[in-house]
Structure formats: C-alpha cells, structure tokens
Amino acid sequence: MRIFGILIIAYLAYASTQLDLGLGRFINGLGEGGRFIARLFPPNFERWELLLEGLLESIQIAVLATVGGIILSLPLGLMAARNIAPWWVSGPTRAFIAVCRSLHYVIVAIIFVKALGFGALAGIAALIIASIGFVAKLFAEAVEEISMKQVEAVRSTGASGMAVLLYAVLPQVASRFVGFGLYQLDSNLRNSTLVGVVGAGGIGGTLFAAFKRFDYDFVSAILIAIIALILLAELVSGRIRAAMR
Template sequence: MRIFGLLVLVYLVYAASQLDLGFGRLVTGLGEGARFLARMFPPNFERWELLVEGLLESIQIAVLATVIGLVLSLPVGLMAARNIAPWWLSGPVRAFIAVCRSLHYVIVAILFVKAVGFGALAGVFALVVASVGFVSKLFAEAVEEISMKQVEAVRSTGAGTLAVLLYAVLPQVASRFVGFSLYQLDSNLRNSTLVGIVGAGGIGGTLFAAFKRFDYDFVSAILIAIIGLILLAELISGRIRGAMR
C-alpha cells in the first residue's frame, strides 16, 4: 500500500511538471482574477430585455428537451431492463444508452450545430441525447430492482406484455421515474445555459457575446440571473418532491 501511495505521489509530481502547474502562475492568476472580478462590479442590468430573452429561450430549451427525453427514456429504459426484456434486446439498447452517455452534452451540441445550424434546435437535440442517456440508465436499473412476484401474478392471469408493464412494472417504479424526471429538468436548466456558448441557443450565447466584447459588468448581470434561475428551479423541484412524499 505504501508503494502504491508513493507511485501515486510520484505521478502527481510528474503530471504537475508536464502541465506547467507552477506556484508562480497561481500567484499571477490570483492577481489577474482579482482585477477581472473588479471589472464585473457593479452588475449592469440596463439591457434586461436581452437578458430576459436569453433566459426564456434557455427555459424553453430545457423544458422541451426534458419532455422529449423522458418520452423516449420510458420505452428505452424498459427495453434495457434485463429482468423483463430478452438479452438480444436489452444488450443493444444498453449499448445505445452507453453511446448517449459517452459524449459530453457540449460536444453533442457542437455536432448538432454543425448538422442543423446555430440556434435552439441544436440545443434541444443535444439535451435530449443527454436526457435519454441519464434517465434511461437509472430507469432500467430501477426496473431491475422491482419485485417479480407482482409480474408473475399478472402474467398468471393471461395478461399480455402491455398489461404486465402497466399493472405490474410501472406502478412499482412510477415514483422513482418522477424523481428522475425532476432531477433531469433541473440538470437541463443548468446545461441549457452552457450549450449556447457553442451556438446552440439560450442565455449562453448572450454570455459568450458579452465576454467577447469585454462587457464584464453585463457578464456579472447574466451570471446573477442564471444563479437566480437555478435557485428558483431547485426550490420548485424541492417543493414538488416534498409534496410527493
């Protein structure tokens, strides 16, 4: 164990030297960071129309991507559950989920920007892929943890596959799926502010443009608005979770 720890320490020192992570750069960066923060205050809310427009577009992107992603995640998650789906179906579907999860949503957004052009459509598509990858995986794992006694009881009545899903599987995982949905909506609200940086719509595009103009007081206003939006979304989702308990 000591040898392993020593090897890790040696590697950390080697990696730091290769990446030029010197103390001098840290000190210089702290000074530059202080000057940068000083230029961000006080925040400038004079162009509040542009700010509101970007926030509304981000909210629209997040809501659309979440709804579409959840509609797709429900059947995908069921097909990926190995206790109710045959191996020849669950295996490929799980591979598809892994592909959706393998790329960061910003990279996916760049790909869709190249495919469909700049704007909110690329952002919606990118967050749909992220939603399917996340929710489908968790939903499939939740289905695999259900009690099979209820499934067998419904099957013994001669019910078909759809009836088994509706009366034996979904009731056991419905509350968890709602929880996954709320978490994904909260996540997409945060992510929708980032995809705009690569041209996929939302407040991120406004933020990136302000950075390029060195308009740092407006940058500060945008960041405060984004933080307020996320805190509001967290408050609402917390109230909904509390009401479901």
C-alpha cells in the first residue's frame, strides 16, 4: 500500500507540472474572477421579454425531450431486462443504451446541430438520447428486481405476453418509473440551458450571446432566472413525489 500511495503522489506531482498548475496563476485568477463577478452586478432585467422567451423555449425543449425519452425508454427498458427478455434481445438493447450513455449530451447536441441545423429540434433530439441512456437503464434494472412470482401467476392463466407486462410487470415498477421520469425532467431542464450554448435552442443561446457582447449585467439576470427555474422545478417535482408516497 505504501508503494501504491507513493506512486499516486508521484503521478499527481507529474500531472500538475504537465498541466501548468501554479499557485501564482491561481492567485492571479482569483483577482480576475473578482473583477468579473463585480461586473455581473447589479443584474439588468430590462430585456425581460428576451429572457422570458429563452426560458419558455428551454422549458418546451425539456418537456418534449423528457416525454419523448420516456416513451422510447419504456419498451427499451423492458427489452433490456434480462429476466423477461431473451439474451439475444436484452444484449443488443443494453449495448444501444450504453451507447446513448457514453456520449455527453453537449457532444450529441453538436452532432444534431450539424445534422439538423440550429434551433430547438437539435436540442430536443440530443436530450432524448440523454434521457434514453438514463431512464431506460434504470427502468431495466427496476424490472429485473421485480418479484417473478406474480409474473408466473399471470402466465399460468394462459395470458399473452402483453397481458403479463400490463398486469404483472408494470404495476410493480410504475411508481419507480414515474420517479425516474420526474428526475429526468429536472435534469433536462438544467441541460436544456446548456445545449443552447452550442446552438440547440433555449436560454443557453441567449446566455452565450450576452457573454459574447460582454453584457455581463444581462448575464447575471439570465443566471438568476435559470437558478429560479431549476429551484421551482425541484420544488414542484418534490411535491409530486411526496404525494405519490
């Protein structure tokens, strides 16, 4: 263990020298950061119409992407569950879900911007891929944890495969699936503000344009609005989850 610890410390020292991590640079950055923060205040809400337009577009992107991602994640999650799907179905499905999880949503958004052009469509498509990577995986794991006694009981009645899913599988995971969907909506609200930076619509585009114009008081207003939106979404989703318990 001592040798391992020495190797870790040696590597950290080596990496620090390669990445130009110096105390002087950090101290200088603190001063620059302080001056930048000073330029953010007071926030300027005079262009509230532009701000509101960007926020509404981000909400629309998040909601549409979440709904689309959940609709696609439901069958994918069932197909990826190894306790109810054969290996030749669950294996490729899990590989597809892993691919959706492997790429950061900003990278996916850049790809869709190149393919579909600037605007909300690229952001929705990117966040649908991100939603599939998260929700489908968790849904498959939830299905794998169900009690198979209920499944066998329904099967013993001669019910079809669809009936088994409707009456034995989905009732056991419905509440968890709703929780996954609410969490993904929260996540997509945050992510929708970021994909706009690369041209995929939403308030992120407004924020990036304000940064390019050095319009820092408006940047501050946008950041405050984004924080308020996320806090409101967290409050609402928390109330919904509490009501379901």
